[in-house]
Amino acid sequence: MTATQTTLPANGRSKDSVLAAMEAARARDADWRDGRVFSLVFKANDDVTGLLKDAYGMFFSENGLNPTAFPSLRRFETEVVAMVGNLLHGGGTTAGNMTTGGTESILMAMLTAREWARANRPKIARPEVVVPSSAHPAFDKAAHYFDMKLVRVPVGSDLRADVAAMRKAMNIDTVLLVGSAPSYPHGVVDPIADIAALSAERNVLCHVDACVGGMMLPFVRQLGYPVPDFDFAVPGVTSMSVDLHKYGYAAKGASVILYRDKALRRYQLYATTDWAGGIYASPTMTGTRPGGAIAAAWAIMTYLGERGYLEIAAEVMRTTVRLRDGINAIDGLRIVGNPPMSVMAIASDRDNVYEIGDEMSVRGWHLDRQQFPPTLHLTVNYAHTAVADAFLMDLAQSVIAARQPSLRRTGSEAAVKAARGAARFLPNRLVSGLTARSSALFGGEGGLPQRSAAMYGMMGTLPNRGDLHELVLDLLSSFTEM
Ligand SMILES: Cc1ncc(COP(=O)(O)O)c(C=O)c1O
Structure with a gap:
C-alpha cells in the first residue's frame, strides 16, 4: 500500500502510474467476478458490460x-x-x-x-x-x-x-x-x-x-x-x-x-x-x-430487449432454484418465506447462522448477515451460475464445522481470508472499521477479528439500540477521516 495522499500532488503523475496505483488500490476489493459475492454487483455478461461502457x-x-x-x-x-x-x-x-x-x-x-x-x-x-x-x-x-x-x-x-x-x-x-x-x-x-x-x-x-x-x-x-x-x-x-x-x-x-x-x-x-x-x-x-x-x-x-432480459432471467432462475433446493436439502437450513425470484435468505432453526456465515467467509464466500431473524442473504445473479454446486458443497461443510468447534478453521491462512471477506460488506465493515468506542464495546483492538458471529449475536440482542446507532455513525464518520 502506498502512503496516503492528503494534498494535491505538486506535479501530476503519468497516466500509467495513476492507473497502476488504482489497480493496486483495488487489490483488496471484493472480487465479484468469480461469483463468490452475493450482493452489491449485478452483472449480466461481458458483452453487456462492453456496451454499457x-x-x-x-x-x-x-x-x-x-x-x-x-x-x-x-x-x-x-x-x-x-x-x-x-x-x-x-x-x-x-x-x-x-x-x-x-x-x-x-x-x-x-x-x-x-x-x-x-x-x-x-x-x-x-x-x-x-x-x-x-x-x-x-x-x-x-x-x-x-x-x-x-x-x-x-x-x-x-x-x-x-x-x-x-x-x-x-x-x-x-x-x-x-x-x-x-x-x-x-x-x-x-x-x-x-x-x-x-x-x-x-x-x-x-x-x-x-x-x-x-x-x-x-x-x-x-x-x-x-x-x-x-x-x-x-x-x-x-x-x-x-x-x-x-x-x-x-x-x-x-x-x-x-x-x-x-x-x-x-x-x-x-x-x-x-x-x-x-x-x-x-x-x-x-x-x-x-x-x-x-x-x-x-x-x-x-440492446437486450424483452428477449434478452428473458434469457438472462431464465438462467438466473435456474440457478436460484438449484440453490434454493440445495439449501433446503441441507439438514438444519431453510430458505425463509416463499421468495418468487432470486433474492432469498438462509435461516437455521438448529445452528448459529452467523457461525455458518463465518465458515463460508473462511471458504471465500461473502454473504451479508441479517437480523430479526438471523439469516444470511443471497442475491443471485448470472455470475453464480457457474459456482452453485461449489457453493452448496461449502455450505454443507460450513454447517458441520459450525456445529463442531474443533472443525472450525481458525488458522492464520483462514483468518486472513475471513478478515478480507469480512471487510467487504457494510454489516461486516462494522467489524473492520471499529473505532475506539466500538472496539471498547466489542472488546477488540481495532483490528479485524477473525470471526464475527459473536458480534452479530450480540448486536441482535443489544438492549440499548441507541448506543449501537451512535456507534454506527462513529464508524460512518471514520470512513473518510484521516
Ligand atoms: C428493495 C430495495 N429498495 C431500495 C433499495 C435502495 O437502492 P439503492 O441502493 O440503489 O439506493 C434497495 C437496495 O438494495 C432495495 O433492495
Missing part, C-alpha cells in the same frame, strides 16, 4: 440537468421511463423520471406524498407513512430528511406485510402505504393488491418498492414461475420505484420513479424563479444528472 463513455460529459441543451438525454430518459411504465402495466399514462438509484427514487416518492398531503390534506402537520418492517431503510432516510413520521409494522409469519396490522397502524395523518416487490431482506413480495385496496379505501397513496424486482419479476412471470400481482395492473398502486442498475443490468446510477399519472408526478418537481443565475428547475434530488448513466440505461434496454 461504450454508451456511458459517449455521454460521459453530458448533463441531464438541462434537457433543452441535450435533447438526446431527454429522449433517452423519456423512453426509458415509458419502457419501464409499459413493462409494469402503466397503460401509457404513467409519468416519471430517472434517478441515480433506488434511494433517490424512494426519496422522490416520499417527498411527493408529503407535497400531495400539503395540497390535499392541509390539516395534517406531520404526514405519516405506514410500511412493513421489511421495507428498505431508504424510507426511514426519506422520513428523516423530509420530517415525516415512518410507522413500521411487523411482518406476518410468512415475512410479508401484515395488512391487517397496517390498517390498525393508520390514522388521520396517514398519507402513504408501502409494499415491496420483493423486500430486500427475504425476497418475498408483499400482498400488494391488499395494500393498494386499503390505500384506495382510505383515499391515500400507495407506493410499491420494486427496486429489486421491477426489471425481474415481469420476466420471471413470463417464464412461467408464479408471481403475485405487484404493479400498476393493481388498482390503487400510485407510484413505483424500479432500479435499472440492479436486475436491469444498467450502469450504476440508474433507477426510475414512476407515478400512475403526471398530475401526481407534479408534486415531485422543483422550480425557483428568483435566483440571480436565472430560472432553475430540477425534477429530482440531484442538480447535475449524469448523462452517462441515463444513456447507458437506454442502450442496455434497447
